[in-house]
Amino acid sequence: MFMGVNSRERFLAAARCEDVDRAPIWIMRQAGRYLPEYRALRAKSSFRDMVRTPELAAEVTLQPMRRFGLDAAIVFSDILVVPEAMGLAYTLNEGEGIRMDFALEGARQVEALVSDESVVRERLAYVGEALRLARAELGQDRALLGFAGSPWTLACYMCEGAGARGGDFSRAKRMYYESPALFSLLMEKLSDVVATHLALQIEAGADAVQIFDSWAASCTGAHYGEMSLNWISRIISRLPPEVPVIVFAKGMAASHADSLAATGAQVLGVDWTCNLADLAERLPADLAVQGNLDPLLLEGEPAVVRREARALIKSMRGRKGHIVNLGHGIRPTARIDAVEALVQAVAEA
Numbered sequence: 001m002f003m004g005v006n007s008r009e010r011f012l013a014a015a016r017c018e019d020v021d022r023a024p025i026w027i028m029r030q031a032g033r034y035l036p037e038y039r040a041l042r043a044k045s046s047f048r049d050m051v052r053t054p055e056l057a058a059e060v061t062l063q064p065m066r067r068f069g070l071d072a073a074i075v076f077s078d079i080l081v082v083p084e085a086m087g088l089a090y091t092l093n094e095g096e097g098i099r100m101d102f103a104l105e106g107a108r109q110v111e112a113l114v115s116d117e118s119v120v121r122e123r124l125a126y127v128g129e130a131l132r133l134a135r136a137e138l139g140q141d142r143a144l145l146g147f148a149g150s151p152w153t154l155a156c157y158m159c160e161g162a163g164a165r166g167g168d169f170s171r172a173k174r175m176y177y178e179s180p181a182l183f184s185l186l187m188e189k190l191s192d193v194v195a196t197h198l199a200l201q202i203e204a205g206a207d208a209v210q211i212f213d214s215w216a217a218s219c220t221g222a223h224y225g226e227m228s229l230n231w232i233s234r235i236i237s238r239l240p241p242e243v244p245v246i247v248f249a250k251g252m253a254a255s256h257a258d259s260l261a262a263t264g265a266q267v268l269g270v271d272w273t274c275n276l277a278d279l280a281e282r283l284p285a286d287l288a289v290q291g292n293l294d295p296l297l298l299e300g301e302p303a304v305v306r307r308e309a310r311a312l313i314k315s316m317r318g319r320k321g322h323i324v325n326l327g328h329g330i331r332p333t334a335r336i337d338a339v340e341a342l343v344q345a346v347a348e349a
Contacts (some may be wrong), residue, residue, distance in 0.1 A: 007069075011142075011143040072207075074210070088104070104159050134205075145210060151232070152187075153212060155172045208245070214250050247267070288321030295327065
């Protein structure tokens with residue numbers, strides 16, 4: 001049975017920088033490989049089939065909610081469903097990483113990418129259905145989140161044709177420098193499709209959405225606005241203003257806090273390399289922050305997890321608008337008892 005009757009209200013109040021009884025908590029990648037029930041399900045289905053089958057995606061979404069007193073669920077999906085809907089499919093195999101069907105290399109391929117809203121909605125309808133199924137079991141007691149990758153992060157995979165070791169996505173950067181008109185066309189299409197995808201998730205029951213700019217730090221600092229933030233702002237401007245948008249720009253929060261705040265996001269996700277309390281002091285009082293424990297902690301002793309969680313929460317006392325999370329996604333080797341310790345420490349704070 002689901003617990004935490006006021007969890008949804010707690011999460012939304014924190015996202016609006018309102019008074020809460022305690023900081024809410026959810027964990028990036030909380031539905032996934034560290035859970036034995038996920039691994040059992042994964043043994044029977046491919047990752048892509050799990051993402052594309054609403055019943056399976058909803059089940060994975062709900063698995064951590066049944067174990068832990070988390071305040072929010074996040075739909076089980078993948079950022080690469082967006083390029084797939086546009087005509088550039090992907091595979092994700094254990095030990096092999098991400099592979100796109102092909103890499104974008106010229107104008108003809110970019111021009112052929114689908115961005116028509118009705119087509120995109122039809123192709124991504126399974127994500128909305130997964131959200132509806134998850135909402136039906138969650139009820140209104142706990143928050144439900146949707147998400148998408150940022151246009152820049154998606155472009156990195158689409159231009160490279162795969163992941164890149166060390167985050168060196170040189171092909172996307174080369175397109176920005178050498179073919180600015182083509183880069184703009186790609187980003188316009190991606191921005192439109194990401195906005196449609198997030199709107200679809202909101203309509204299906206998402207209380208908030210997160211934009212993952214996972215490869216933000218591969219941008220040149222002086223050009224981060226043109227490479228990524230301007231496109232994130234374009235997306236946020238098209239979403240309902242009453243629905244909180246979280247922007248997680250890995251590696252950029254400390255150096256580009258003002259620019260990230262100017263995107264229109266209501267919550268700024270922060271990675272573990274920042275001192276969260278110090279960063280929060282530099283941000284507008286009505287901008288919430290999310291984070292930012294080191295994911296490695298959840299591979300260790302529960303007592304250490306409790307100590308670090310309490311220290312983080314103590315450092316944020318007096319500052320409204322804190323959502324507890326990791327500074328990046330939970331790792332496959334996370335310990336169940338460490339996750340339990342984290343959730344319990346937050347609940348008792």
